[in-house]
Amino acid sequence: MKNKSIKIAMIGLGTVGSGVWKILTQQRQLLEQRIGVPIEIKWVAVKSPRKKRPLAIPKTCMVSQINSIFLDPEIQIVVELMGGVTEAKEHVLQALKHQKHVVTANKALIAECGSELFHAAREAKRDLCFEAAVGGGIPVLRALREGLAGNHLNSIYAIINGTSNFILTEMFQQQMDFSVALKKAQSLGFAEADPSFDIQGIDAAQKLAILIAMAYGVEIPAQNIHTEGIESVSLLDLQYAQRFGYQVKLLAIAKSQQGKIQARVHPTMIPENSMLAAVQAENNAVLFDGDFVGETLLYGKGAGSEPTASAVVGDIIEIARNIKAGVSEAVAPLGVNVESLRPARIEPMDMLKSEYYLRFQVTDRPGVLAKITQILSQLQISISSVYQHGHEAGGKVSVVVLTHLAKEKNLQKAIIKINQQSFVYAPTTLIRIED
Numbered sequence: 001m002k003n004k005s006i007k008i009a010m011i012g013l014g015t016v017g018s019g020v021w022k023i024l025t026q027q028r029q030l031l032e033q034r035i036g037v038p039i040e041i042k043w044v045a046v047k048s049p050r051k052k053r054p055l056a057i058p059k060t061c062m063v064s065q066i067n068s069i070f071l072d073p074e075i076q077i078v079v080e081l082m083g084g085v086t087e088a089k090e091h092v093l094q095a096l097k098h099q100k101h102v103v104t105a106n107k108a109l110i111a112e113c114g115s116e117l118f119h120a121a122r123e124a125k126r127d128l129c130f131e132a133a134v135g136g137g138i139p140v141l142r143a144l145r146e147g148l149a150g151n152h153l154n155s156i157y158a159i160i161n162g163t164s165n166f167i168l169t170e171m172f173q174q175q176m177d178f179s180v181a182l183k184k185a186q187s188l189g190f191a192e193a194d195p196s197f198d199i200q201g202i203d204a205a206q207k208l209a210i211l212i213a214m215a216y217g218v219e220i221p222a223q224n225i226h227t228e229g230i231e232s233v234s235l236l237d238l239q240y241a242q243r244f245g246y247q248v249k250l251l252a253i254a255k256s257q258q259g260k261i262q263a264r265v266h267p268t269m270i271p272e273n274s275m276l277a278a279v280q281a282e283n284n285a286v287l288f289d290g291d292f293v294g295e296t297l298l299y300g301k302g303a304g305s306e307p308t309a310s311a312v313v314g315d316i317i318e319i320a321r322n323i324k325a326g327v328s329e330a331v332a333p334l335g336v337n338v339e340s341l342r343p344a345r346i347e348p349m350d351m352l353k354s355e356y357y358l359r360f361q362v363t364d365r366p367g368v369l370a371k372i373t374q375i376l377s378q379l380q381i382s383i384s385s386v387y388q389h390g391h392e393a394g395g396k397v398s399v400v401v402l403t404h405l406a407k408e409k410n411l412q413k414a415i416i417k418i419n420q421q422s423f424v425y426a427p428t429t430l431i432r433i434e435d
């Protein structure tokens with residue numbers, strides 16, 4: 001007897017949606033073997049149904065009224081790949097309300113509305129999966145939620161914004177300025193026309209919020225993550241980093257200490273021989289440090305049509321297997337019961353202790369270095385090395401200082417004070433160092 005297929009509906013057939021369509025049609029037999037029943041795409045909803053598409057989608061699959069998807073009793077899984085927050089959230093809630101399981105790749109939606117959606121899924125007793133929301137094709141969340149579930153996570157270090165990593169790699173390898181590397185990223189499709197979310201660190205912060213919620217069993221701390229992007233990193237900083245044996249990466253960092261969680265996204269100097277320093281171009285990597293497993297690195301393509309679709313299809317398979325086995329909610333969205341989630345106790349950034357790279361842009365005149373070191377010392381910031389970059393036009397120079405461990409609070413005070421000095425002609429650059 002032929003096995004009954006599991007019918008799904010897709011909302012969105014853009015970059016990721018097309019990839020999902022391709023995998024589900026081209027790997028039909030493989031998936032049927034792995035699940036035990038075929039997956040059938042019954043409906044596809046798009047914004048502009050008349051748009052010409054490279055895929056041969058049967059006209060009978062296209063719906064103009066999204067509501068008809070939710071009302072169709074045959075549909076068991078709704079796959080949300082339209083992006084955005086407000087409308088996508090409505091569709092996900094409607095799908096759950098109508099007893100559909102949901103897969104989404106939408107990090108902004110999960111980061112901003114995760115708690116509400118997890119409760120809705122719990123109430124509907126349906127699965128809500130979002131593997132593609134963090135790390136694109138890399139199965140980061142499944143590894144964290146299942147394979148590493150027996151560990152307490154000491155730390156997470158992640159390169160989870162491919163655009164920023166591509167730009168920093170290009171700047172360093174081709175000795176380009178930031179603006180030139182950004183244009184190259186845009187021309188190759190690695191950066192959006194409006195790249196703000198990526199280069200300001202917001203995209204990485206949303207993904208880190210999801211990782212933290214899953215790693216520490218807390219509500220998604222979307223608003224509390226200290227976030228800096230790569231816009232203020234110059235080629236000169238990358239050259240200095242190399243001189244000191246470092247590479248600069250936009251890192252998303254979480255550390256758990258005495259019940260509090262450090263949560264921050266910022267450009268970071270890391271040793272050039274470290275595993276994360278080897279992550280080049282648009283690739284992503286997440287380094288987990290679990291108390292029993294030790295360090296575990298996941299590496300691969302963090303975006304793009306087919307890698308991201310691979311993660312979405314992984315979620316569809318998980319849910320389809322559960323449907324076939326007659327279970328749902330086998331694993332809660334964050335791996336813990338939603339009722340047990342508590343607000344995350346995020347440590348204020350002021351409390352951070354770090355080593356720092358500081359680049360002061362000053363007029364070259366006697367007494368400048370003495371004044372800088374005096375201010376730093378008044379705030380208990382001890383210097384490990386000082387370098388002065390050769391003369392620039394108009395007697396301007398860069399003075400670079402590396403510090404020993406210092407308090408962030410003191411560092412920020414010192415920078416404000418130094419930036420007020422008459423010899424400073426441009427704001428100071430600060431890059432934290434993680435050894």
Ligand SMILES: NC(=O)c1ccc[n+]([C@@H]2O[C@H](COP(=O)([O-])OP(=O)(O)OC[C@H]3O[C@@H](n4cnc5c(N)ncnc54)[C@H](OP(=O)(O)O)[C@@H]3O)[C@@H](O)[C@H]2O)c1
Nearest residue numbers: 012013014015016046047048081082083105106303304308
């Ligand atoms: N692209 C990536 O590499 C990547 C990686 C990880 C996660 N994601 C996430 O995946 C999601 C989709 O991204 P994408 O890059 O595939 O976006 P996209 O290329 O812009 O595609 C969006 C799709 O949604 C459809 N759509 C938009 N508004 C709609 C509406 N109101 N009703 C029905 N359909 C609507 C569009 O229809 P038309 O085709 O008619 O315009 C299009 O097919 C986003 O949440 C994104 O953050 C993307």
